[in-house]
Amino acid sequence: MANKKTGAEALFESMINQGIKYVFGLPGAKVDKLFDLMQYSDNPKAPKLIITRHEQNAAFIASGIGRLTGKPGVVATTSGPGVSNLATALITATSEGDPVVALGGQVPRNDVARLTHQSIPSKELLSTATKDSVEVQDSNNISETFANAYQTAMAPKSGATFISLPKDVLDDNVTTETIDPLTPIQQGGADQATINQIIEKIKNAKLPVILAGMRSSDSEVTASIRNFLEKFSIPVVETFQGAGVINRDLEKNYFGRVGLFRNQIGDAMLKESDLVITIGYDPVEYEARLWNVDRTGEIINLDSIAPEISNDYQPDLVVQADIAKTLNQLSQDLPDISLNDDLKSHLHQMQTNFLSKDAVPERKDAKGVHPLEIINKLQNQVNDDTTVTVDVGSHYIWMARHFRSYKPRHLLFSNGMQTLGVALPWAIAAALERPDHHVVSVAGDGGFLFSGQELETAVRLNLNIVQLVWNDGYYDMVKFQEEAKYGRNSGVAIGSVDFAKYAESFGATGIHVDSADELDGALKKAFAKEGPTVIDIPVDYSDNIKLLSTLLDDYVN
Known part of the structure; x- marks a missing residue:
């Protein structure tokens, strides 16, 4: 007979048994017992609790861990909106093959069907965003539920799994043993x-x-x-x-x-x-x-x-x-x-x-830095061990076409869901997993503010992240395609932000550059410093129309 423990303790021990290094998330009453265990554990194998500024970003960081390591990252949130905020990140992870186990607090079992405080059908809500979504009904099943979610997340095709955890299940006593470390999934080669x-x-x-x-x-x-x-x-x-x-x-x-x-x-x-x-x-x-x-x-x-x-x-x-x-x-x-x-x-x-297409074109009266100038300067600064995470926007097309990477999973894109806001959270994951190397996050001014609040998380953890913001005042990936189709744009203009000052308000280093020559010095300074640095770069996207150029006769835009 196992020693009595609560459901929260059984879940905590299960994460230790499966080698979970980090849990990302936000606190709340439905999961406070689990968070308390992680915060104050003296077990050296206990996962480190890292609090973020938004649940979606916590799940993005967990998915970054999954992509980099091949083993599930873990995110934990409270009930109601804490769970619903996971949806975008989990569907991105499932689409793009990144293993994640998401833990969501839930109201007590006898309140699940009532319109009570933060009561939502969590399991059903996330069933289409994940490979598997379950709600634990008996505290004795918590450990095996976590083990199966972990294994399912990792099995081909990797993706996200979700476990809904009613508060009374986490509080109840458990009499079963926790599941041992799982053996790796093995496939045979072709005959x-x-x-x-x-x-x-x-x-x-x-x-x-x-x-x-x-x-x-x-x-x-x-x-x-x-x-x-x-x-x-x-x-x-x-x-x-x-x-x-x-x-x-x-x-x-x-x-x-x-x-x-x-x-x-x-x-x-x-x-x-x-x-x-x-x-x-x-x-x-x-x-x-x-x-x-x-x-x-x-x-x-x-x-x-x-x-x-x-x-x-x-x-x-x-x-x-x-x-x-x-x-x-x-x-x-x-x-x-x-x-x-x-x-x-x-x-x-x-x-x-x-x-030959990597060469920077000659320009007259250029306003801003050409995308190829930014890419070439960055390419010269990084080495093969540098991880570069890329958000979605016009910059992402330029980076995918012209930036070279020589190690797998060192240049990260969201090309399944094309989800805005992934770059900085993924960079946080990379800085945690690869602490001996700088990490570069590349975003546009629109996408960066989807998750820019996690700059505080990066500062708190003193992570060596260099964040480039390609700043033009538009959602430009939409803008240039609208102009190609209709000769005009609509709904794409956004306000101006001084991202250098924004960075400083979080305690990071902020740098603004006006030219490619200044970018050289800014990159060297950023790579020499400890902690996060944001470089605000006015970008010249006037050549974006070339991204739509025709190469093949049968190409239809």
Whole structure:
């Protein structure tokens, strides 16, 4: 018989058993017993409680932990609006494959069906935002519920899970043991017959191309892709969440990223290929109706989950297995083959033309700093260990197309939900997980204020975060597309904010720059300081219309 404990204590012990390092959230009466346990525990393995300024941001930070580590981040909130504020962050995590366990306080069980203070149907509310949403009805089930939520969040396709915790369940006594540490989920590689099928398709292809998707950024999968490329050197196109699959030693294999508008070198490469090998590809990043237009070649879908079939995506070979194990076996069995010399020359010319687009254009009477100037200055400042988180906006398109990253999950985008406000919370997660390296957060002036209050959290934790704000006074990603469609914009103008002073009001360092030359010095100063620094940059978006330029004849805006 186990020693008696409360439901809150059973949950606390369960988090310790599963190795939870942090819990992010806001306090409230329905979860105060759990928060008290975390705040005052003398157990060195207890998760650290980190209070944030908004529940949505707490969940964003937890999802950042999930993306960086592959293990679920944890967020805990009180009942009512504390729970409902989680919805956007959890649906983003589930869409983009980031494991999260969300804990939400709930009114006592006998009040759940009544219109009482903060009584909402929490489980039902978050059921469509998560992989699984449950409400605990017996305190003896708390530990196993947490263990299953943890495992479900981590299992392919990773995503968010939610546990509703009525206050009386957390207060009740528990007589069952807590669940032991879980063993990792293991998948097997593809069988030999399937490996042989893949090899035959590769041998018969003139131009096989890898499309590296979100699940290719797992460290073991990335290593297996690099191992394969050492054996057979072919082009690789990254999705935004596949950024960093290609390292410096394999730059000759890098043919850009695809996402949003179908006018990149990666789009041309995929169309030209007679065999696209999708690795960990998820259509939420970039639908096949965009990149698989009028192709006559085959597709091999290699993933840990079954693909979503559509009129535009019907792979010729579907391999559902451990990706890394399958690729490593493929590399071992693949005979020595290579692309022909004429094709290599053609690819080299394509890549040369692609790289020329990184050059900053000459401008007269420029007002503000050109996006490519900001990117080039930042690229020169960071190293391969720097984590760069990117919010959503016009800057995100420029960064995805031109900023290079050579390690997986070191350049983070929201390209499933395209959710505003993710960059700073993700940067906080990165600074906690990678404390020996600077972290850069990149946002527009609109998106930054979706989560800018967490600057206080970063200051409180003394995190080395450099926040760049591309400031133009508009929701510009909408603005330039409206102007391309209608010749005018509507509903996109926002007021002016001095973000340097804003930073100082939180106790961070604030810097305003007016030119690319000043940005050099500001970046060096920010990287030399401890704690958060915000750099306010007036950006010149006059070249944004070029983001909509046509590359392929069949491209339809």
